[in-house]
Amino acid sequence: MTAAVQPMVEARNVHKSFGHLEVLKGVDLQVAPGEVMTLLGPSGSGKSTFLRLINHLETLTSGRLSVDGQLVGYREDRGRLHELREAEIARMRAQIGMVFQRFHLFPHMTVLQNVTCAPIGVKGESRDVAEQRAIALLDQVGLSDKVRAYPQSLSGGQQQRVAIARALAMQPKLMLFDEPTSALDPELVGEVLDAMRDLAASGMTMIVVTHEMGFAREVADSVVFMDGGVVVESGKPEQVLRDPQHERTRSFLSKVL
Amino acid sequence: MATSAAQQAPTPGAGAPPAADDLPVVRLRHPWRWVSYGVIAVLAAMFLHSLVSNPNFGWDVVGEYLFSVRILDGLAKTLQLTAIAMLLGIVLGVALAVMRLSDNPALSRTSWLYIWFFRGTPVFVQLLFWGFISALYPSLSIGVPFGPSFFETETNALITPVVAAILGLGLNEAAYLAEIFRGGIQSIDRGQTEAAQALGMKRSRILRQIIMPQAMRVIVPPTANNTISMLKTTSLVSVLSFPELLYAAQLIYSVSFETIPLLITASIWYLVVTSVLTVGQYYIERHYSRSDRLEGLGRFGRLAALQRRRTVTDLGQDAR
Ligand SMILES: Nc1ncnc2c1ncn2[C@@H]1O[C@H](COP(=O)(O)OP(=O)(O)O)[C@@H](O)[C@H]1O
Ligand SMILES: [Mg+2]
Numbered sequence: 001m002t003a004a005v006q007p008m009v010e011a012r013n014v015h016k017s018f019g020h021l022e023v024l025k026g027v028d029l030q031v032a033p034g035e036v037m038t039l040l041g042p043s044g045s046g047k048s049t050f051l052r053l054i055n056h057l058e059t060l061t062s063g064r065l066s067v068d069g070q071l072v073g074y075r076e077d078r079g080r081l082h083e084l085r086e087a088e089i090a091r092m093r094a095q096i097g098m099v100f101q102r103f104h105l106f107p108h109m110t111v112l113q114n115v116t117c118a119p120i121g122v123k124g125e126s127r128d129v130a131e132q133r134a135i136a137l138l139d140q141v142g143l144s145d146k147v148r149a150y151p152q153s154l155s156g157g158q159q160q161r162v163a164i165a166r167a168l169a170m171q172p173k174l175m176l177f178d179e180p181t182s183a184l185d186p187e188l189v190g191e192v193l194d195a196m197r198d199l200a201a202s203g204m205t206m207i208v209v210t211h212e213m214g215f216a217r218e219v220a221d222s223v224v225f226m227d228g229g230v231v232v233e234s235g236k237p238e239q240v241l242r243d244p245q246h247e248r249t250r251s252f253l254s255k256v257l
Numbered sequence: 258m259a260t261s262a263a264q265q266a267p268t269p270g271a272g273a274p275p276a277a278d279d280l281p282v283v284r285l286r287h288p289w290r291w292v293s294y295g296v297i298a299v300l301a302a303m304f305l306h307s308l309v310s311n312p313n314f315g316w317d318v319v320g321e322y323l324f325s326v327r328i329l330d331g332l333a334k335t336l337q338l339t340a341i342a343m344l345l346g347i348v349l350g351v352a353l354a355v356m357r358l359s360d361n362p363a364l365s366r367t368s369w370l371y372i373w374f375f376r377g378t379p380v381f382v383q384l385l386f387w388g389f390i391s392a393l394y395p396s397l398s399i400g401v402p403f404g405p406s407f408f409e410t411e412t413n414a415l416i417t418p419v420v421a422a423i424l425g426l427g428l429n430e431a432a433y434l435a436e437i438f439r440g441g442i443q444s445i446d447r448g449q450t451e452a453a454q455a456l457g458m459k460r461s462r463i464l465r466q467i468i469m470p471q472a473m474r475v476i477v478p479p480t481a482n483n484t485i486s487m488l489k490t491t492s493l494v495s496v497l498s499f500p501e502l503l504y505a506a507q508l509i510y511s512v513s514f515e516t517i518p519l520l521i522t523a524s525i526w527y528l529v530v531t532s533v534l535t536v537g538q539y540y541i542e543r544h545y546s547r548s549d550r551l552e553g554l555g556r557f558g559r560l561a562a563l564q565r566r567r568t569v570t571d572l573g574q575d576a577r
Contacts, residue, residue: 055455057454090457091457093455098452104452106449106452118457118458122456166456170457
């Protein structure tokens, strides 16, 4: 709201509990438009939960979380927060792409149908327009020869690239990646990271949960280290990765590097 | 035997000869299979002989009635009743399954209660209730709840034997199908719903386009099973004096006393229709497992994919 650029994602004192288990204990962070942020942290530190809050797959317990200036899941009106209707939440999600660790392609649809189903069904695009863009996107991730294949016949790396194309087909303003290469055989990791690298170069705003330190170092604009439901340390990759200030960051990095 | 086993073992033991590439394989023999075939053949022959030689079967009478107008008429009624009751069951069953899985406790509890009641009482009793509904509610009316009514009619004029049969069978079936559908829907990984939600899809679209098409693979076999079961359950409707296949047969033998041949006649038709349904089930199941195949469209695309896969395995074997 100030003269400065409005952040694409802004979290202020975000808390999230599952029953009695407090998973996020006051997360503050900002992602600028066009920024690529990698989110690091040990398993169970709340990285996935935080990503899922951003597109409202989980509802936050307290705090403020906004995407492109809009509160996630709520509308503010005269000092009160009103829960959004399903249609409003869906409209918001349609502008945020998400890529999952286990791909979650739709197995009963061909690759082309996977990529076109949301643009046609949600945005109401014509089949021609949607298919043209889908084919261009699949070409971009190197899968133009797999258009008519079913997901089952593809390798993990190919499936994840289809998942990236599927998310991009909605022309999102923000992309969330939750450990996109963790379920892949080592030799297939590179092809997915390459697709993400190209996407970052195109100026997409991205939040990437990953253990790929090479990607964090070379592609990310910022690195955030989370542990125990709070942001322990954040900054430029060279700063956080080379010269971590906190003991917890150091011990985590010594394990993954 | 011992040496050939040692040769086929993947890790050569001490002293085993080096494995050659083209040793002959000695197939395992199954002598008991032949004995069991023999026993079954003898029993079958005895049974067949009795079928032909025992005049009480009355095959000539069966042949006389198999294509008679009254039996065929009954068969048509049975088929119609099965189709309509299943249709009612499917529509209501989907609604009940979705209600059962709804976040709204009023809906999910109503669905639970419905299923509890209709599965908990015999369908035969339910049919009788629908048949005698007029004893319970002599007239039916539409109007303001607890207030004046705009439209009123005799129950017997509305709930004819056909309607009673459809309601009795369809409402009962819905309870069973609801559980089948719920199981199918719940068998689909949550990640599918989340991926669809993340793309901005709403719940109804996710159910229609993402969940149901996948759940169908789980749903079709038991639903086909229930359809076959329904075909035969329609015979209970004879208590409502609805002239389906069995009742048609009963009407004939109540006069001619050719009971056994007419029961056989009806059974033959039930078997024929069941067989046709089984074939239909095969094709529906095949349709919903099409994503197991390699490519979506076009024979040539599929062929190309197969060839590619073959090349890959060939290469793999070469590497070994
Ligand atoms: N739906 C849920 N219900 C209960 N606990 C959950 C749920 N989702 C995550 N958690 C818990 O929250 C904690 C953080 O999980 P997560 O965000 O997945 O961590 P990370 O992605 O950093 O490994 C874990 O202890 C996990 O067990
Ligand atoms: Mg995680």
